[in-house]
Amino acid sequence: MIVVHHLNNSRSQRVLWLLEELGVEYELRCYQRNPATMLAPPELKAVHPLGKSPVVIDDDRTLAESGAIVEYLADRYGSGRLARPHGSPERVRYIYWLHYAEGSAMPPQLLKLLMDRIAAAPVPFFVRPIVRAIHAKSMSSFIGPQIKLHLDYLESQLASAPWFCGGEFSAADIQMSFPLEIAVARSSLDEHWPKLMAFLRRIHERPAYRRALERGGKYDYAHA
Numbered sequence: 001m002i003v004v005h006h007l008n009n010s011r012s013q014r015v016l017w018l019l020e021e022l023g024v025e026y027e028l029r030c031y032q033r034n035p036a037t038m039l040a041p042p043e044l045k046a047v048h049p050l051g052k053s054p055v056v057i058d059d060d061r062t063l064a065e066s067g068a069i070v071e072y073l074a075d076r077y078g079s080g081r082l083a084r085p086h087g088s089p090e091r092v093r094y095i096y097w098l099h100y101a102e103g104s105a106m107p108p109q110l111l112k113l114l115m116d117r118i119a120a121a122p123v124p125f126f127v128r129p130i131v132r133a134i135h136a137k138s139m140s141s142f143i144g145p146q147i148k149l150h151l152d153y154l155e156s157q158l159a160s161a162p163w164f165c166g167g168e169f170s171a172a173d174i175q176m177s178f179p180l181e182i183a184v185a186r187s188s189l190d191e192h193w194p195k196l197m198a199f200l201r202r203i204h205e206r207p208a209y210r211r212a213l214e215r216g217g218k219y220d221y222a223h224a
Contacts, residue, residue: 002026002073005047005055007040008033008218011066011178012054016216018070018174020208024077028215067098067175074171082171090165097164097172105154105179108146112186115143147188151196154180158195162202177203181221 002019004026006012010033019026031041031053045051048064056063056073063069074083084094119135154176157164164172180200183189191197203209204222213219 003029003057005029005031005044005053005057006216007031007044007053008216009220010040010053013212013216013219013221014066014174014178015054015056015069015073016212017177017209018073018082018171020211020215021082021171021174021206022073022077024073030217065102066178067102070171070175071095071098078171082169082174084165084170094165094170094172098175101175101179105150105176106182108143108150109179109182109186109188111143112139112147112188115139116186147183151183151189151193155193155195158199162199173199173203178221184223185221 002024004012004015004019006016006028008030016026016028031044033040040051040053042051044053044055047057048055048062050064052064054064054066054069056069058072058076063072071083074081084090115135115138119131121131123131161167163169164176177200180189180196184197184200189196209222213222
């Protein structure tokens with residue numbers, strides 16, 4: 001049986017959702033973030049050297065990286081559903097979105113998180129104006145424009161179809177869910193991008209998504 005090592009409020013929620021969509025049985029092992037640091041607990045290092053989640057064990061295979069996990073599970077257990085056929089033009093677009101989610105969409109959001117935490121960190125009063133100026137300059141000159149660039153691009157990609165690979169829902173949509181949910185949570189994404197917000201509402205209404213929430217526990221990004 002598939003074993004999913006799942007961390008609350010993390011990318012691994014997508015893996016639970018995918019398995020629920022596929023109707024595949026799995027064993028769930030849950031871990032909680034440190035409430036002070038928000039880091040994964042050290043117990044995850046016994047599962048994978050990086051100590052992060054998701055990690056999936058399937059037979060004798062241990063897989064990390066959510067994009068690789070999603071691609072593997074959809075190919076192995078999808079029976080042609082949720083993935084796109086190997087060698088087809090649709091497969092190229094499908095693989096693109098599986099990798100874009102973490103390779104392009106997430107880095108600006110992570111930079112925003114880092115800068116926001118630096119700005120909110122306690123510092124001597126005479127340093128605070130400098131910290132605020134660095135934060136403001138970083139957001140206005142690079143991070144903010146990069147976030148807008150990607151959101152505008154993603155909005156345009158949903159102009160002619162409801163899903164990222166066209167007219168049918170796929171595992172690529174599951175992979176794309178997390179960066180968009182994070183963007184809402186960090187006040188980057190709102191109704192200025194109506195197609196992206198509609199996409200989030202559609203996925204949040206899916207029965208398999210809701211079942212994954214019931215199994216995975218606390219997940220703060222499920223509302224758009």
